[in-house]
Amino acid sequence: MTEATELVGSELDLVAEEIRAGDRFLLTTHENPDGDALGSLLAVHRILETLGKDSLMFLTAKEFPLPVEYRFLPLEEVFHEPPADISDRVVIFLDCGNIDRMPVDFLREARNKVINIDHHHDNTRFGTINLIDVEASCTAEIVYDLAGLLGVEMTPELANALYVALVTDTGKFMYENTDGRSHRMAAGLIDAGVQVNEVYRRLYEHSPIEKLKLLARALEKIELLDDGRLAVTYISGDDYTSTGASEALTEGVIDHLRTVDGTVVAAVVRDQSDGGRAARKVSMRSTDGRVDVSAIARVHGGGGHRRAAGFGTDLPYEQVVEFLIGEIAAQLGGPPTSG
Numbered sequence: 001m002t003e004a005t006e007l008v009g010s011e012l013d014l015v016a017e018e019i020r021a022g023d024r025f026l027l028t029t030h031e032n033p034d035g036d037a038l039g040s041l042l043a044v045h046r047i048l049e050t051l052g053k054d055s056l057m058f059l060t061a062k063e064f065p066l067p068v069e070y071r072f073l074p075l076e077e078v079f080h081e082p083p084a085d086i087s088d089r090v091v092i093f094l095d096c097g098n099i100d101r102m103p104v105d106f107l108r109e110a111r112n113k114v115i116n117i118d119h120h121h122d123n124t125r126f127g128t129i130n131l132i133d134v135e136a137s138c139t140a141e142i143v144y145d146l147a148g149l150l151g152v153e154m155t156p157e158l159a160n161a162l163y164v165a166l167v168t169d170t171g172k173f174m175y176e177n178t179d180g181r182s183h184r185m186a187a188g189l190i191d192a193g194v195q196v197n198e199v200y201r202r203l204y205e206h207s208p209i210e211k212l213k214l215l216a217r218a219l220e221k222i223e224l225l226d227d228g229r230l231a232v233t234y235i236s237g238d239d240y241t242s243t244g245a246s247e248a249l250t251e252g253v254i255d256h257l258r259t260v261d262g263t264v265v266a267a268v269v270r271d272q273s274d275g276g277r278a279a280r281k282v283s284m285r286s287t288d289g290r291v292d293v294s295a296i297a298r299v300h301g302g303g304g305h306r307r308a309a310g311f312g313t314d315l316p317y318e319q320v321v322e323f324l325i326g327e328i329a330a331q332l333g334g335p336p337t338s339g
């Protein structure tokens, strides 16, 4: 056992103790929640309920409707307003690298005990207890271990929530974060009752036609720049209007860009329709690991993993592209011709 896993082990014990001792909890995750965020949120909620705790899930109203992929998850109980007894609740953040990724004042200003459970290497450790396992393929992997430690029975519903998180964060067990541990977890979940094909169909074969129309627009506009090192596209407000698609239907577009031969970085720049924070959102993927896209994201206040990261910005598309090309060149030691 390495020093790092020992440390994580003791944090896991601490979190388990905190959960056993606590009574009331509020669970949340990051904005624009993905499969790992929502699956982990629901899983911890069920674990706490099984243990007889009072648990509330919280997400802001702007996150609804959720991306269509995840609407089959039973998340009807999610709250959009702070509960009256918020100051008496232990707050648990899941899959959230920094507190600004859940931009609500009552949490930022809260004096509550905060448990921070995450797998992002750039997690700012904003919690009272920080259970950060960067070796975990997804936050749900940590939650799975936690459920075991707490002796909570793995019901089919709990297993389903964890499986959605695992499948989506590992790119269907194909990203480099996939290892024996993620496959052993998958085996445990399937033994507990996950219907693999049914989850796959719900996640990937229930797309509204508008999603494919939006994808078609995004693919039509692909640019291969920087001698093919950067595959990038732009999804504008016009694209939402003309296809009838909402911003939530942009999930997964980037997986197509990364497939282009020779791509080192894939990026999708999209207009944000919620009108709240930055005008645009940039999603990035590093295909072969040579570029650390989380470092690029941090320049603009974002973050993520080395191979998957994002940031919000008000820069117009052309300037985002210029910025990305500059950052890629800086990391690879120069432009394509000299590199």
Ligand code: 5GP
Binding pocket: 030, 032, 034, 097, 098, 101, 282, 283, 284, 301, 302, 303, 304, 305, 308, 309, 310, 311, 312
């Ligand atoms: P996606 O491109 O799928 O939205 O996000 C990829 C990864 O980057 C996820 O791990 C996500 O949490 C992280 N990420 C995306 N946008 C941001 C951001 O604005 N700030 C931070 N800190 N992380 C982000």
Ligand code: MN
Binding pocket: 036, 037, 095, 119, 137, 138, 139, 169
């Ligand atoms: Mn995650």
